[in-house]
Amino acid sequence: xxxxxxxVGGGLTGIMAAFEAHRLGWRNIELHERFDALGGxxxxxxxxxxxxxxxxxxxxxxxxxxxxxLKAQGAAFETFDNRFGSLSLDGAGKRVFTWDFGGPxxxxxxxxxxxxxxxxxxxxxxxxxxxxxETLAEYCRWHLSADLAAVHGDAAIPLAINxxxxxxxxxxxxxxxxxxxxxxxxLYGVPRGLSGRTANVTASLPAGGFTALFETCRRxxxxxxxxxxxxxxxxxxxxxxxxxxxxxxxxxANPTPLFKPMGLSTPSLVKKSFFTYxxxxxxxxxxxxxxxxxxxxxxxxxxxLYESGGKTLVVAECVREADLRALPGxxxxxxxxxxxxxxxxxxxxxxxxxxxxxxxxxIAGLGQLRTKLTERFSAAxxxxxxxxxxxxxxxxxxxxxxAQAWTAPAAGGLxxxx
Numbered sequence: 001x002x003x004x005x006x007x008v009g010g011g012l013t014g015i016m017a018a019f020e021a022h023r024l025g026w027r028n029i030e031l032h033e034r035f036d037a038l039g040g041x042x043x044x045x046x047x048x049x050x051x052x053x054x055x056x057x058x059x060x061x062x063x064x065x066x067x068x069x070l071k072a073q074g075a076a077f078e079t080f081d082n083r084f085g086s087l088s089l090d091g092a093g094k095r096v097f098t099w100d101f102g103g104p105x106x107x108x109x110x111x112x113x114x115x116x117x118x119x120x121x122x123x124x125x126x127x128x129x130x131x132x133x134e135t136l137a138e139y140c141r142w143h144l145s146a147d148l149a150a151v152h153g154d155a156a157i158p159l160a161i162n163x164x165x166x167x168x169x170x171x172x173x174x175x176x177x178x179x180x181x182x183x184x185x186x187l188y189g190v191p192r193g194l195s196g197r198t199a200n201v202t203a204s205l206p207a208g209g210f211t212a213l214f215e216t217c218r219r220x221x222x223x224x225x226x227x228x229x230x231x232x233x234x235x236x237x238x239x240x241x242x243x244x245x246x247x248x249x250x251x252x253a254n255p256t257p258l259f260k261p262m263g264l265s266t267p268s269l270v271k272k273s274f275f276t277y278x279x280x281x282x283x284x285x286x287x288x289x290x291x292x293x294x295x296x297x298x299x300x301x302x303x304x305l306y307e308s309g310g311k312t313l314v315v316a317e318c319v320r321e322a323d324l325r326a327l328p329g330x331x332x333x334x335x336x337x338x339x340x341x342x343x344x345x346x347x348x349x350x351x352x353x354x355x356x357x358x359x360x361x362x363i364a365g366l367g368q369l370r371t372k373l374t375e376r377f378s379a380a381x382x383x384x385x386x387x388x389x390x391x392x393x394x395x396x397x398x399x400x401x402x403a404q405a406w407t408a409p410a411a412g413g414l415x416x417x418x
Contacts, residue, residue, distance in 0.1 A: 003246025004028040005405075008234055009253035011040020012391065013384050015217050016066070017250045017398050019073060022224045024406045026248075031221065032232040034253075039214040045348060050309030051209045052348035054276045055317050056290045056302060058082075059391070061202040066395050073220040076207035082200050083289040085337050086160075088167075091131070095295060096167070097337035100192035102160055104139065104294035106132045109168035111177055113184045120360055121155050122148040127187060132164055135294075142296035143319055144357060146270050155270070155357040157389045160292050163189030205288070209308055236261045248405045249377075250398070252384035254355060255369060262372045267365030270357040275321050278348040279328070281305060281314040285339020293334055299327060303334040305341075314343065321351070356389060363387065379408035 005026045007014045010033025018031050037043060044051040059067050059077065067077055083100070090096045091107035098105040110129040117123050125136045125148065140148055143159060156162040164187065166174065171194050178185040192200070206213035221228060236258050239249055251258065259266040283305055290304040299322040305314045316322065316331050328343040335341045358366075366386055373381045382401040385394035 003244070003248065004030065005248040005250065006030045006032065006239060007250040007252055008032050008239065009040065009251070009384060010035070010038045010228070010230075011252065012042055013394055013398060014040070014250070014252035015214075015221070016069065016395055017252055017382070017384070017402065018221055018226050019069065019224075020399055020402050021250075022226065024402060026406070027225060029224075029226045031226055031228045032234045033228065033230050034233040036230045037214065038218050038228070039210065041352070042210060043214055044210055045350075046211055046309075047347050048309065050311045050313060050347070051211060052278045052350075053210070053304070053306065053308070053313075053315055054350060054352060055274075055315065056304040057210070058288070059204045059206070061204055064204070064392070066391055067204055069395075070206075070213070070217070073217065075213050075216045077204040078207050079202050079204045080288055081286065082203040083286045083338065084291065085289075086292045086294055087334055087337070088294045089135075090167070095333075098165065098167070098191055099337065101165055101189065102290075102292055103163045103165060103189050104135065104161055104292075105165040105167045105191075106135045107168050108132050108166040111166060111169050111174060111184070111188070113177075113181065113187055115183050116153060119153050119363075120149050121151040121153050124153040124156055124187075127183070128164065129166075132166065136161055136164070139294050139296045143301055144270065144272060145319075146272075146357075150268075150359050150361070151270055152358045152360045152363045154363070154387070154389070158354075158356040161294075163187065165189050165191060205306075243380075248380050248382065250382040250384060250402070252398075255366065255383070255386050258369060258373075259365065262369060262376075264365065264368055264372065267361040268359055269355065269362055270359050271353070272357055273351050273353045275299075275318040275351050276349065277316045277318065277322060277324070277327060277346060279314050279316075279331070279346055280344030281312045282342040282344070283312055283314070283335070283339050285335065285341075287312060289335070289338050291334040291337065293330075298330045299323065300330045300334065303331045305335060313347070314341065358387065379405040 005021050007017050021029050044053045084102050085099045088096050088105045108129055108131040112129045114127045116127045125133050288306045293301050299318040299320055300316045301319050302317045332341045382405055385397040388394050
């Protein structure tokens with residue numbers, strides 16, 4: 001299919017879709033972005049030459065498919081030692097730090113595990129022994145303030161509870177169970193230092209920061225002839241009304257506006273906003289580094305320390321608007337397992353809705369939406385990997401759909417319902 005391809009959304013998914021479309025052979029490529037620059041939610045605000053990042057975002061090591069694809073377009077990356085940890089409570093309520101493990105460590109000796117009875121987050125949590133299940137349920141209620149039976153089980157991944165370390169269990173027995181039981185491997189984890197796992201020892205960040213990465217992408221796309229249209233808030237009805245035979249659409253933006261035009265009810269969503277605070281910092285430990293808070297105490301669920309613009313910065317991601325008198329102490333406590341932190345001036349604060357914790361209704365609705373789009377438009381409408389959380393999974397899904405669209409016969413115009 002060699003007609004026009006229109007990509008809606010100029011975040012990382014849309015950018016990579018444009019590069020892949022050009023590689024496959026498309027030459028009439030439009031990329032529509034509602035803001036005045038590429039990057040979407042991953043593009044940080046810049047204050048006094050430093051990036052105010054809203055969370056812990058990084059890429060895989062050298063050799064990672066996404067990294068290598070971006071390097072081929074002129075981007076440069078710097079590899080770093082991937083250091084992280086988590087803070088949990090033991091059975092007596094004492095704070096326990098776990099190095100090189102990003103999930104919760106629960107004071108539990110039992111390795112009992114069951115296949116989840118359903119697809120909800122509540123079902124997934126109930127598959128664990130009761131000490132773990134009770135801890136996870138408390139954490140999720142603190143983090144989400146939602147009915148866990150209505151949340152899809154895949155939300156465990158962005159919640160960072162997809163694997164739990166039963167800290168009182170015998171490590172050899174745990175390793176053996178993971179090797180022999182599919183669901184034990186899915187639900188249990190072992191800290192990197194105890195398991196000998198080396199897959200995530202290193203990671204990478206774009207040299208010069210995310211702003212430089214997205215500017216490199218913009219220049220490369222323009223060199224390839226991609227028509228980038230900034231401040232272009234394009235609706236599904238407009239896309240379809242202007243659609244001609246042989247055209248392809250990639251919807252790399254939020255899919256919510258697609259439901260009504262396709263004759264479907266918009267599903268109920270898990271509505272959650274996070275508050276972020278970026279401070280100048282002085283730290284004597286490793287950098288970058290992040291720590292997850294699974295104590296269900298305080299406001300901050302993750303602290304991430306990084307360097308930008310010649311400064312060391314720390315961002316606190318919070319489940320609610322934070323008490324700024326208490327927040328610096330919370331951050332120091334989280335990072336104390338790695339070093340001593342002094343926080344300086346507050347440089348930036350913000351609040352953002354996050355559409356990363358899918359409800360069961362949303363997952364079912366997205367499945368119905370995909371079916372409707374396929375029935376009506378065949379391969380000419382490429383969905384933007386809406387369900388997966390990881391960057392690599394998104395890349396693989398969109399790549400496969402684009403390959404299918406490229407080899408499919410040209411379809412007619414796209415009619416809408418309603």
